[in-house]
Amino acid sequence: MQPWGDTSRLGRPFSKDPCVIRWRGRYLMYYSLPAFGDGRAEDGWGIGIAESPNLVDWVKTGEVPPAAEYERKGICAPCAIVVEGRVHLFYQTYGNGPKDAICHAVSEDGLAFRRDDSNPVFRASGGWNSGRAIDAEVFRFRGRWFLHAATRDPLSRVQMLTGAVSAGGFARQDWRPLGDGPLLRPELPWEKQCIEAASVVVRKDELFMFYAGAYNNEPQQIGCARSRDGVQWQRLSADPWLAVGGPGSWNSSESGHPAAFVDSDGQTYLFYQGNNDRGRTWLLSFVQVAWRGGRPVVQE
Numbered sequence: 655m656q657p658w659g660d661t662s663r664l665g666r667p668f669s670k671d672p673c674v675i676r677w678r679g680r681y682l683m684y685y686s687l688p689a690f691g692d693g694r695a696e697d698g699w700g701i702g703i704a705e706s707p708n709l710v711d712w713v714k715t716g717e718v719p720p721a722a723e724y725e726r727k728g729i730c731a732p733c734a735i736v737v738e739g740r741v742h743l744f745y746q747t748y749g750n751g752p753k754d755a756i757c758h759a760v761s762e763d764g765l766a767f768r769r770d771d772s773n774p775v776f777r778a779s780g781g782w783n784s785g786r787a788i789d790a791e792v793f794r795f796r797g798r799w800f801l802h803a804a805t806r807d808p809l810s811r812v813q814m815l816t817g818a819v820s821a822g823g824f825a826r827q828d829w830r831p832l833g834d835g836p837l838l839r840p841e842l843p844w845e846k847q848c849i850e851a852a853s854v855v856v857r858k859d860e861l862f863m864f865y866a867g868a869y870n871n872e873p874q875q876i877g878c879a880r881s882r883d884g885v886q887w888q889r890l891s892a893d894p895w896l897a898v899g900g901p902g903s904w905n906s907s908e909s910g911h912p913a914a915f916v917d918s919d920g921q922t923y924l925f926y927q928g929n930n931d932r933g934r935t936w937l938l939s940f941v942q943v944a945w946r947g948g949r950p951v952v953q954e
Contacts, residue, residue, distance in 0.1 A: 657937035686730035698728025778805035804850035814839035874910030
């Protein structure tokens with residue numbers, strides 16, 4: 655896929671945090687859009703929607719703007735899943751520091767969304783974190799729904815993963831915390847002080863999590879870990895699974911915020927964000943994932 659970016663807000667490509675689904679004969683991609691930055695009232699981050707017939711050629715078809723008071727400063731980092739013929743969107747509020755939380759909305763057409771009355775549906779809990787929750791990832795495993803999100807330590811310096819589980823619904827009262835500590839925290843040199851943007855692929859009795867290590871443009875790169883229960887995770891390698899690009903490449907400043915997508919034919923794709931100008935622009939692309947010896951590798 656040729657790197658793609660939405661130019662509608664800033665006049666230059668700026669799209670982050672992709673998530674892709676297959677929907678009624680086409681593909682929909684949800685992604686973060688920046689504030690316009692031109693002084694207009696209630697200007698904040700929003701969620702863009704693009705569609706494609708082939709995963710390669712993308713055209714913007716809509717937006718999910720902030721709608722409720724708790725979203726007033728902005729929303730971003732979408733996670734979309736299809737359940738019983740409807741699109742469920744999980745996303746974060748933006749600009750509220752430790753008070754940012756995960757929200758939920760549902761759509762019949764993939765474009766217009768109705769907010770959950772119980773929003774926000776998830777905040778981190780426990781004295782080990784600040785209460786913040788961003789970058790939702792929701793997946794089904796062994797008859798339950800799992801939610802993974804990023805939070806920070808009480809001083810808001812170190813970003814790590816927290817989670818919750820639900821036996822049924824997606825409302826606030828349905829979620830129960832997963833454990834009393836981080837599911838994964840930065841430990842490797844390249845991860846620096848940040849692990850975020852979990853994206854999970856279910857393969858039989860195992861889970862594979864692609865995640866972003868290090869904050870934006872430090873550079874952020876993508877790692878991979880494996881689990882049999884969604885709680886205990888082991889890294890596959892001490893090195894990034896997908897590293898930053900080399901000098902002169904479109905992603906020489908970052909390869910970050912992964913989003914795994916398994917198509918109806920079983921082919922796995924990993925979408926991600928990147929740039930080569932330390933964040934003045936942001937583009938989206940993907941690599942195809944092959945499975946060899948039970949492990950994911952970049953398909954050549």
